[in-house]
Amino acid sequence: MLRSIRTSIATVSISGTLPEKLKAIKAAGFDGVEIFENDLLYFDGTPADVRRMCADLGLEIYLFQPFRDFDGVSAERLAKNVERAKRKFELMHELGTDRILVCSNVSPDTIRDDALIVDQLGTLAKIAGEAGVIVAYEALAWGRYVNSYKHAWKLVDAVDHPNLGLALDTFHTLSIRDSVDEIASIPGERIAFVQIADAPVLAMDVLEWSRHYRCFPGQGAFDVAGFTARVLESGYKGPLSLEIFNDGFRAAPTAITAADGHRSLRYLEEQTRALMGAMGKEVPPELFNPPAPPEHIGFQFLEFAVDDSTRELLARWLGRLGFRLAGKHRSKDVALYRHGAGSIVLNAEADSFASAFFQKHGLSLCASAFHVDDAKLAFERAAAYGSQPFSGRVGPNERVVPGVQSPDGSLDYFVDEAKGGPTLWESDFILTDIDGPYEVGPLSRIDHVCLSLPADALDTWVLFFRSAFGFETEPAVLVPDPYGLVRSRAVRSRDGSVRIALNASVDRYTAVAESLSTYRGSGLNHVAFSTPDIFAAIPRLEADGVKFLRIPRNYYDDLVARFGLPDEQIDQMREHNILYDRDERGGEFFHAYTEQLDQRFFLEVIERRGGxxxxGAANAAVRLAAHAQQQQRARQAA
Amino acid sequence: MLRSIRTSIATVSISGTLPEKLKAIKAAGFDGVEIFENDLLYFDGTPADVRRMCADLGLEIYLFQPFRDFDGVSAERLAKNVERAKRKFELMHELGTDRILVCSNVSPDTIRDDALIVDQLGTLAKIAGEAGVIVAYEALAWGRYVNSYKHAWKLVDAVDHPNLGLALDTFHTLSIRDSVDEIASIPGERIAFVQIADAPVLAMDVLEWSRHYRCFPGQGAFDVAGFTARVLESGYKGPLSLEIFNDGFRAAPTAITAADGHRSLRYLEEQTRALMGAMGKEVPPELFNPPAPPEHIGFQFLEFAVDDSTRELLARWLGRLGFRLAGKHRSKDVALYRHGAGSIVLNAEADSFASAFFQKHGLSLCASAFHVDDAKLAFERAAAYGSQPFSGRVGPNERVVPGVQSPDGSLDYFVDEAKGGPTLWESDFILTDIDGPYEVGPLSRIDHVCLSLPADALDTWVLFFRSAFGFETEPAVLVPDPYGLVRSRAVRSRDGSVRIALNASVDRYTAVAESLSTYRGSGLNHVAFSTPDIFAAIPRLEADGVKFLRIPRNYYDDLVARFGLPDEQIDQMREHNILYDRDERGGEFFHAYTEQLDQRFFLEVIERRGGxxxxGAANAAVRLAAHAQQQQRARQAA
Structure with missing residues (x-):
């Protein structure tokens, strides 16, 4: 079997006690760890106990860290630092690791003298040699004097000792927008360690940014693949090690964060492989190489877990929207509703995944099915990224639909249609009206789905869709709710045929309220259907009994001031509660929201014009306030 | 009655729908509001409806805001801006307010030409005059060209029109460290509006800082009183209006935030009064003037709500610590335990405040009593700051102890002792051994109490202690917990005899866990008792059966490397699980923690040396990890 790139993570990156961390790190698939000194200090056992725990789990200890403020000091301080280093080297022997991270000095007293620092690092390398230890010297972005990898390399190169190498860290280089090109020309064997972190772009002090806002590759905005490509080009053969300081990760469930971390490194490898190929560089064969993302064609269907009473409620609601009962499943208590290119499945099968989901979450979206060019490859890619495969009961001659679990435990199915073969509906359903006029209403297709998530799950979901699905992400936006804030980030297939907006309440108050009451872990916030003519569609749906959310009149007065739309158009929009947005290139967005069904989710009807x-993020706050007022009126009426 | 300074708040500062906000603002005691335009847009009613709501409540609408990017524009844009302004002036008539905030232009296209801007603001003033509107022109700290009040005043002064005045905002001035002295020399009648916000010092982009991290005066670090003193010196007679953009406030309960806001303005007035007096300025008589804070002498007692079984548990625990039963209450099922200067009251009285508190929170701290020089004045000050008075049943000849409610509903009592009169204990208790040897154990007094709070309550508590008690605050520190982060901020009486550390879990995960399980709203985290000799005290307490929290051995190995303490001392500390900290001036702190009682709270034994x-915040993370490991061992054993 092909050797893989070795993966590692610093213990500081995840929550829990040290034994909990190590178990989760092993379970996630990492080869090794960096032991962060505080985790050792807080652990009620000896360094040898930690060594045994790691050995029992089969985890290497690649690094012990950090050792601070060694270099650029007075002779008196140097003597103390040498003593301190010797103590730590002894501890490392007990711990069973031969590598230590030494960070450039941040003290205001740092002596800004390269010759002195070379001399002092030489002293450190010498005692490290005697102790059989490798020192990895790292330039912190906020180092007092040494604050770039180029400077650190110049010093390490000048010391020229086998027990002193360079430590590289994506954050310290990319946060200061330093160029990465020179990394490729450093001899790979002189790079003693490589740490990986991504981060969102934030206009803040670099130390605070680093200590609280790092994230896994694929969750932020740094060109981590560009950095990693140069590292591999240098000939570096060591592990890639995540070192993430993130307030959210410190509080998130240990196992989930660790699994995200491992997935993110594999994703980084795939990105790096593609980039090195595009750059015409030799691609290291051990880089992770999953099946390419499938071509997406759109949503195949959305599946709701229902019982008898909620099935009736939802079926009535779908009927008003123009959906028609199109078939019954051959072997299960499952009904298919269709309308244009939109298909909805209502699953009331007893003792099934859906019934378990219903018991836990009530009326909820229990599965999404994606129409792709090759379902098997799509599934294999998701599985390669560690997604949990799912297979339900399949009746005779029914199709086996490959599926995986989403982070919330709902399912994602992949469906393809062989040319000339029976469709999924033909295989599995007794269709009531096979050529039936499904185009009976004004809706054409599912434009996007919006999911409500707990705040600490947003990064997990983004990474899931990026890695397992190969989706692209859009920048996050922050939307004020009357009772908090919502952070919203959209993901989409490359062709835009599948779009999913991920909404997370970022405040404790709303988050707790959600987890305790209406939320119940059910992810669906709303489904948006596109229509070719919203001004025709809404009146028709209203006539069919669909109740749309009333938008405050003041919103329309402000629209006039902002966009100068024709009075007649504004009048129509006001009458039918249609909202409006316009992008910088003149593209227009018209949309309307229904009232909530069973206080769970709602529909949106949209029309996109001009690309x-x-x-319509600009209108999300209006919608949140309008839904809140609708609920208040409902409570007052009750 | 003396006229008060008029108080106001921008609707954006608190959570909720517009009607909820206005009701809470009135209930908190404000005279008026700034209507933030988005709140109007999201409100499902007309501007005239808002006018009526405010009139019915008795709230003035002092200001409508914001109007953006009017000034420093092309002639073509100016024509559009004039139209936009006229529309908004019409809306203001409907709304019933004559004042609008116009912010300096932030567009990259802003024309940097004072003469042009004076001309354009003159045009605006003219149409404002025709519409009967006053424009308050504000320099945003991130304004493209106009970004200081001095520049804005130069422009307003040059326009010299009665319908154009200057808007001042503490944030835009103090965030850029601009001097405030020149404010005093601006004619007060030319200051059209004054907005007040405080903020913590953060090294980040000023726009992000402003939009997400503002807070009420007394919660942050700005010299808001220095600013306000200059405003009043100028002769300004208008309202002081809070304008707070804070992610936490957006999610916090509306009524509590509004009440905090009003309290914070009154606190600012008291601070400003003191400052103007110290500066030798004439103090406006209408400035809020509550009784001065009392002299604190220490904790009088801590009172726990108990039932029969938890009383026994706690009494046994207190016995091991050296506390002795010192008396029974004359008319209630309340017992007094004493030890040195520490007194603990166990309240099991049926149908009382304590029994209601016990039903809600279980075994918990239901009251704290503070020994002060003048209990009546202390109570009057707290009541003047809007604290809810409390009086329980009082038996014949028992003392009426004035008390107020804390933000969590527990009580704070104020107790004084008249010279020669009976003590509180003598009045209310049948003392079992009036001269009894209470000094039987090694503890001397309550050094501090640490309370656990929900994350969004920290600012409320800080303001409560600063205003109602006149306490001082220390900077917040962030402590990593194995499962999240804890933000800790201490408050203390000026003499340091009463200290209270406020700990808030800042992450959703720990916050939810707390609110659902062990926390149950009970505030006490631990009580710290001081001892004159911790190396004598701990062995003695251990011998008496007190179980101390085991500290990891690795902690002591690191102490050696960090502080170079004598081996013998380190050995003693290791043996008795004593932690250590040293401050910059050489002062030393020795402390040890007990295991948790009933998974609720614990005790700390401390010795301070050398001032x-x-x-010991440096050791809080070790303690949190050790408690977590203790709980894991307990679960594994169970």
């Missing part, structure tokens, strides 16, 4: 590519 | 004035 508008967003989701 | 050490902190709380």
């Amino acid at each position: 508008y590519d967003g989701y | 050490y004035d902190g709380y």
Whole structure:
């Protein structure tokens, strides 16, 4: 079997006690760890106990860290630092690791003298040699004097000792927008360690940014693949090790964060492989190489877990929207509703995945099915990224639909249609009206789905869709709710045929309220259907009994001031509660929301014009306030 | 009655729908509001409806805001801006307010030409005059060209029109460290509006800082009183209006935030009064003037709500610590335990405040009593700051102890002792051994109490202690917990005899866990008792059966490397699980923690040497990890 790139993570990156961390790190698939000194200090056992725990789990200890403020000091301080280093080297022997991270000095007293620092690092390398230890010297972005990898390399190169190498860290280089090109020309064997972190772009002090806002590759905005490509080009053969300081990760469930971390490194490898190929560089064969993302064609269907009473409620609601009962499943208590290119499945099968989901979450979206060019490859890619495969009961001659679990435990199915073969509906359903006029209403297709998530799950979901699905992400936006804030980030297939908006309440108050009451872990916030003519669609749906959310009149007065739309159009929009957005290139977005069904979710009807590519985020706050007022009126009426 | 300074708040500062906000603002005692335009847009009613709501409540609408990017524009844009302004002036008539905030232009296209801007603001003033509107022109700290109040005033002064005045905002001035002295020399009648916000010092982009991290005066670090003193010196007679953009406030309960806001303005007035007096300025008589804070002498007692079984548990625990049963209450099922200067009251009285508190929170701290020089004045001050008075049943000849409610509903009593009169204990208790040897154990007094709070309550508590008690605050520190982060901020009486550390879990995960399980709203985290000799005290307490929290051995190995303490001392500390900290001036702190009682709270035994004035925050993470490991061992054993 092909050797893989070795993966590692610093213990500081995840929550829990040290034994909990190590178990989760092993379970996630990492080869080794960096032991962060505080985790050792807080652990009620000896360094030898930690060594045994790691050995029992089969985890290497690649590094012990950090050792601070060694270099650029007075002779008196140097003597103390040498003593301190010797103590730590002894501890490392007990711990069973031969590598230590030494960070450049941050003290205001740092002596800014390369010759002195070379001399002092030489002293450190010498005692490290005697102790059989390798020192990895790292330039912190906020180092007092040494603060770039180029400077650190110049010093390490000048010391020229086998027990002193360079430590590289994506954050310290990319946060200061330093160029990465020179990394490729450093001899790979002189790079003693490589740490990996991504981060969102934030206009803040670099130390605070580093200590609280790092994230896994694929969750932020740094060109981590560009950095990693140069590292591999240098000939570096060591592990890639995540070192993440993130307030959210410190509080998130240990196992989930560790699994995300491992997935993110594999994703980084795939990105790096593609980039090195595009750069015409030799691609290291051990880089992770999953099946390419499938071509997406759109949503195949959305599946709701229902019982008898909620099935009736939802079926009535779908009927008003123009959906028609199109078939019954051959072997299960499952009904298919269709309308244009939109298909909805209502699953009431007893003792099934859906019934378990219903018991836990109530009326909820229990599965999404994606129409792709090759379902088997799509599934294999998701599985390669560690997604949990799912297979339900399949009746005779029914199709086996490959599926995986989403982070919330709902399912994602992949469906393809062989040319000339029976469709999924033909295989599995007794269709009531096979050529039936499904185009009976004004809706054409599912434009996007919006999911409500707990705040600490947003990064997990983003990484899931990026890695397992190969989706692209859009920047996050922050939307004020009357009772908090919502952070929203959209993911989409490359062709835009599948779009999913991920909404997370970022405040404790709303988050707790959600987890305790209406939320119940059910992810669906709303489904948006596109229509070719919203001004025709809404009146028709209203006539069919669909109740749309009333938008405050003041909103329309402000629209006039902002966009100068024709009075007649504004009048129509006001009458039918249609919202409006316009992008910089003149693309237009018209949309309307229904009232909530069973206080769970709602529908959106949208029309995009002129290439508008967003989701009307500018109007999300109006909608949140209007839904809140609707609920207040409902409570007052009750 | 003396006229008060008029108080106001921008609707954006608190959570909720517009009607909820206005009701809470009135209930908190404000005279008026700034209507933030988005709140109007999201409100499902007309501007005239808002006018009526405010009139019915008795709230003035002092200001409508914001109007953006009017000034420093092309002639073409100016024509559009004039139209936009006229529309908003019409809306203001409907709304019933004559004042609008116009912010300096932030557009990259802003024309940097004072003469042009004076001309354009003159045009605006003219149409404002025709519409009967006053424009308050504000320099945003991130304004493209106009970004200081001095520049804005130069422009307003040059326009010299009665319908154009200057808007001042503490944030835009103090965030850029601009001097405030020149404010005093601006004619007060030319200051059209004054907005007030405080903020913590953060090294980040000023726009992000402003939009997400503002807080009420007394919660942050700005010299808001220095600013306000200059405003009043100028002769300004208008309202002081809070304008707070804070992610936490957006999610916090509306009524509590509004009440905090009003309290914070009154606190600012008291601070400003003191400052103007110290500066030798004429103090406006209408400034809020509550009774001065009392002299604190220490904790009088801590009172726990108990039932029969938890009383026994706690009494046994207190016995091991050296507390003795000192008396029974004359008319209630309340017992007094004493030890040195520490007194603990166990309240099991049926149908009382304590029994209601016990039903809600279980075994918990239901009241704290503070020994002060003048209990009546202390109570009057707290009541003047809007604290809810409390009086329980009082038996014949028993003392009426004035008390108020804390933010969590527990009680704070104020107790004084008249010279020669009966003590509180003598009045209310049948003392079992009036001269009894209470000094039987090694503890001397209550050094501090640490309370656990929900994350969004920290600012409320800080303001409560600063205003109602006149306490001082220390900077917040962030402590890593194995499962999240804890933000800790200490408050203390000026003499340091009463200290209270406020700990808030800042992450959703720990916050939810707390609110659902062990926390149950009970505030006490631990009580710290001081001892004159911790190396004598701990062995004695251990011998008496007190179980101390085991500290990891690795902690002591690191102490050696960090502080170079004598081996013998380290050995003693290791043996008795004593932690250590040293401050910059050489002051030393020795402390040990007990295991948790009933998984609720624990005790700390401390010894301060050489003027050490902190709380050993450096060791809090070790303690949190050790408690977590203790709980894991307990679960594994169970």
